[in-house]
Amino acid sequence: MPIRWDSLLARHVAQELHGMLAASRLRALRLHAPSRDLALLFRDRTLLWRLHPLRGYVIVRGPVEPDDTDVRLPARVKRVYAPPDERIIRFELLRERGGRPGLDLVVELLGNQWNALVTEGPDGIIRHVLWTRDRGRRQIVGRAYVPPRPSSRVGVAGDLTAHDWRALLADVPQAERERTLVRHVAWTSPLNAGALTAAGGRAPGRGPAETDAHQAAGGAGAGAAEPEPAPPDALAEGHALWARMAAPDARPEPVGLESQAGLQPYPFVLPDLGHRPAASLLVAFEACAAAEAERSGAVTDGLLVGPSVSSRLEEGVEQAARKVARLSAALAEAERDDPAALRSAADLILARYAEIPPGASRVVLADFGGGERLLELDPSAPPHENAGRLYGRAAKVERARATLPALLAEAEAEHEQLRALLQRAWDGTAGADEIRAALPAGSGPGAPEPADGPRPYHVFRSSGGLEIRVGRGARHNDELTFHHSAPGDVWLHARQAPGAHVILRWPGPGGPPARDLEEAATLAALHSKARTSALVPVDWTLRKHVRKPRGAGPGTVVPARVRTLFVRPDPALADSLEER
Secondary structure (H helix, E strand, O other), X not given: OOOOXXXXXXXXXXXXXXXXXXXXXXXXXXXXXXXXXXXXXXXXXXXXXXXXXXXXXEEEEOOOOOOOOOEEEEXXXXXXXXXXOOOEEEEEEEEOOOOOOOEEEEEEOOOOOOEEEEEEOXXXXXXXXXXXXXXXXXXXXXXXXXXXXXXOXXXXXXXXXXXXXXXXXOOOOHXXXXXXXXXXXXXXXXXXXXXXXXXXXXXXXXXXXXXXXXHHXXXXXXXXXXXXXXXXXXXXXXXXXXXXXXXXXXXXXXXXXXXXXXXXXXXXXXOXXXXXXXXXXXXXXXXXXXXXXXXXXXXXXXXXXXXXHHHHHHHHHHHHHHHHHHHHHHHHHHHHOOHHHHHHHHHHHHHOHHHOOOOOOEEEEEXXXXXXXXXXXXXXXXXXXXXXXXXXXXXXXXXXXXXHHHHHHHXXXXXXXXXXXXXXXXXXXXXXXXXXXXXXXXXXXXXXXXXXXXXXXXXXXXXXXXXXXXEOOHHHHHHHHHHOOOOOOEEEEEOOOOEOOEEEOOOOOOOOOHHHHXXXXXXXXXXXXXXXXXXXXXEEEEHHHEEOOOOOOOOOOEEOOOEEEEEOOOHHHHHHHEOO
């Protein structure tokens, strides 16, 4: 079941995370848009957020080594907090390298639009985003982050008096009290409003469905135009419970609430629901995730497989799809030809050899049944070679008809297996070992680097934490571009100047941050013959738009959809970005 977040849950989860992570060193972030998963990779643990609308868990796992496609963010956690009465959790991060603006990791838990963003500096420029939003509050890399409108409900400081509480609810019909609370009073939500209004005098442990059945059977308010108001002391009891939960120094009582939909982590016991005590909210989340895994067969740490493995699996799915397309086209072509007709034409050419003029491209010959037949010929070949080609083509068609259906079925099965495995990897139901066993052999985007010999590129790290790869030479440029990059990475090269290919590793979605792109362009300029110029034009495009012409020399490629940046080659920048 999806976790339901409200401001109280966000507040106390943030407090718990602050106590666990304050001053911890964050090594990298792992963002995976298809599964809506976010992982914070620390030295001693991994914090995994499953931000898909059908999940919502936050759980702790053991340490995981950063992957090439992870966002490297060497920083320490200064503070974790939730703004008052908001479903947002912020991680304030202090960079380990001095002189750079601070970063915030913002986890939004609003409705079904959960998202995670990394913002930089006082203007809150978005540097990375889990998934791009183009509507409403647009969340796009390079734009300033616009937070949700702050809460305007009363009692944010837990200071709503019993008199004000009664004045708000006393004249409101019981059926409307929950909605009124959620609309006007801070720290209330559909999760706790039933308990705060005593739900029409509902006894502890009786769920909403049972209460409705009780009223339908002749209980309080049955058949009346308007439900009977709650007893006067119900308002006082509701206010007392709210004041205890909304107090700034409230001590949580972590539980897993028992509902018809499943377990729900919550910082307080609610009298209208059963509950299971938990040592902490994270433990409660773990129990909820385990219960969901048992029900659905899904595991909770699919993202920890690693983006490089997922990238190779995605490439394997694409390769399998291309293989299916090739075999389908070959089979369709074979079914268009008739081997018997091809052999008959070849027999006719050999039988009427003397009647075929030299260099003819077509000829009409009397066939063996007394009629006439038009034959297409290759004018550059003598008749007997034309006949031989027809015999060979007939044999090829027969072999194709005999072998291609089985090969096509095998390829379709392989494609479906890999596609299903990829979906399971996104869902978290496939482990790393299973994925690696199914991966196609050989190198490809995201494949691990060879253990022996030097890498064909130098490694730099942008100020935003992205990896930048700079080719070592013409031959190595080809290796870097076509064997050590992913289709969504950014490819750069100094315009009209010999130099290195540069790859800015970009997990996407959307375009890379402007500053990271400029730094990669500067490295492309510095590693080119134009390094002494005052201003260098650098072309860039996505790597998937770069192709190598047949027969072209080492390092020669043709990029498409090119855009250009003008940068100043600054050697000091290369020194500051070099990964040692």
